[in-house]
Amino acid sequence: MRRRWVIGLLALLAPLGSAVAGDLYVPLAANTALGAFTYRTLLILTNTGTTSADLTVTFHPGGSDGAVPPPATPYSLPPGATLRLYNDVPAGARGMFALSGDPSVVVSARIEALGANGGVLASTQVPVLSATNASAAGRSARLLGLEQAAAGAVSDFGLINLSTNPAQCTVDAFRSNGGRIGSTIHLSLLPRSNRDFAAALAILGQTAIKDARFDVSCDQLFATYALVYRSGGPETVILDPAASLETELVPVNDGGVLFTKPGLFANGDEATAFDLPLQNGVRYGKARIEFDLLIDRWRLPHPDNPNFKNVMSLRRPANLRLERVLYCGLILKGSVDYRTILDMGLPFPGAPDGTTIKSGKGPWKERSTYHLVLDYDTVAKRVLFEVYQNGTRIQKLEGPVNATDLSNLPGKNVRVDFSSPGVGDGAYFPTYGWKYSNLVVKLTPLGRGRS
Secondary structure, three states, X not given: OOHHHHHHOOOOOOOOOEEOOOEEEEEEEEEEEEOOEEEEEEEEEEEOOOOOEEEEEEEEEOOOOOOOOOOOEEEEEOOOOEEEEOOOOOOOOEEEEEEEEOOOEEEEEEEEEEOOOOOEEEEEEOOOEEHHHOEOOOOEEEEEEEEEOOOOEEEEEEEEEXXXXXXXXXXXXXXXXXXXXXXXXXXXXXXXXXXXXXXXHHHOOOOOEEEEEEEEEEOOOEEEEEEEEEOOOOOEEEEOOOOOOOOOEEEOOOOOEEEEEEEEEEEOOOOEEEEOOOOOOOOEEEEEEEEEEEEOOXXXXXXXXXXXXXXXXXXXXXXXXXXXXXXXXXXXXXXXXOOEEEEOOOOOOOOOOOOEEEOOOOOOOOOEEEEEEXXXXXXXXXXXXXXXXXXXXXXXXXXXXXXXXXXXXXXXXOEEEEOOOOOEOOOEEOOOOOEEEEEEEEEEEOOOOOO
């Protein structure tokens, strides 16, 4: 019953009812006849705000080059209004939707099976995918429990490139005992495109196998999924990447540590801090901090306030001034230039002013998601800050560091902070409404390799 593939392809990585902020994707957009049934995708859009909200909907045909997207369809929703879109997919087509617009708009999607008379015979939710819950470039996503049988279960495999750049991906297949199935598979995806592989295990020559595993990685932001269904029967299971039993503190082979917080780890409405698990008495030469940041609104309290945003800091808090260290603080300025500022702390104890590294006009925009990377090197005495969007670097700042003692003291741990508990000096604000996700902090001891 091949039509079960369409009804079953519903779950990826995102919750239902996602807000539009930057781009959202509905992975299965269909208007296809299969046998006596027609399958169509329904979008439900609601403006939860108190003013009118604009958005655009773009249909990307399967396998098409998203670098040259088709024309977008604009919509405007009055406050509190809900709009249902049934016909934004051309007849006979299948692909995915991209939505962009005001974050007050929330999005839900369904795939519906229609009978010959146009009546709805079945309806199933399709979760919405965004950059904050996709897999970052270079990360591995693992699909477990794949099956293939001659007259039973079949496993389809899907892959989506969410970047505006072409993606190169690898897929490694394994049996339940850990043995490999063939060699590494290399796949190329066009920008903002998806590829589906029906009966993927059969393509690899496996006609009778259970509990197989795919390990997937891409050099751009991506999502992957699998569908396990039974021909001629109703059973359908959607697989998205498996969760890991790794702890937050993972030994690294160069003697350092890796601290991770996958998924959403901080809401900018509240200050969030993590003490880093450095070994007491060990000095660290390098720290690398990566995370995804969703900027909601700048929310200027009054027109003349430049509205600096306290985004992140690497520091060692202490009661005594000589033990208290600010290694680096990241501030975004929300005035006309939207610049980036790195606060590098005091150049020496008792200095009247700290050192700052500033950009010119910054890349920051409301309702946009960015990948931020901070490399702090006490050996080279340099800091490197980079900003990526859709896999492309869009900003780079570099300058000197002031503090080179990157270490814990008894009862005083090095920590990373996100947002702030209140307003400082009448101008430095918490990041209200902003979202932080996919934190990775790697620390390398002095003299033990590169971070």
